[in-house]
Amino acid sequence: APSAFDPTASPNLRQFAVDSLANDIADRQVDLNYRARLNAVGDAGLNAIAISDVPDRFGVSAGLNLSVPIYDGNRRRAEHDRIALSEKSRTAYRDFYADQLDLRHAQLTTSLTNADSLLAGMRRQSADEEQLIELYRTELEHGLVRLTDLFLALENHARTTNDLIQVEADRSRIINALIHLQ
DSSP, rough: OOOOGGGGGGGGHHHHHHHHHHHHHHHHHHHHHHHEEEEEEEEEEEESSGGGGGTEEEEEEEEEEEOOOOOOOTTTHHHHHHHHHHHHHHHHHHHHHHHHHHHHHHHHHHHHHHHHHHHHHHHHHHHHHHHHHHHHHHHHHTTSSHHHHHHHHHHHHHHHHHHHHHHHHHHHHHHHHHTTEE
């Protein structure tokens, strides 16, 4: 039987968590883009051919640039709203996917339980048919039963055996689906 079901181990649900982190980072980045910034710049240069020209041809410059956002036409709020909507959609998709995953697991678990019950009943039926066939063989030697009755019992047993193989195959497919449920 498959191991315990852990929906959080699903790669798809993990991707939803990664998407949540991406939305959180994007939301923080919006606020960082609207903070005051101070940039410092510096430049140095030399334009001389002869060594004696170096003191006269050497230059240095430095500067500061202060950028303070005053008004952005509500772009900041719009960007926060867009990210919040993206997060709300992500949450809805994650919840839907998790519900579908739980539903599929419940369906497969129920199918496995039903297959196990059917398999147990068919095994009992097969054992009963084998006993009946042995009884018919014994009674056939004494002339108490017709040969056609034995053939019918053998035909029924072959049908039951075939159905038993099919149910075992179905059970294996269900177990495989449970093991690989994502």
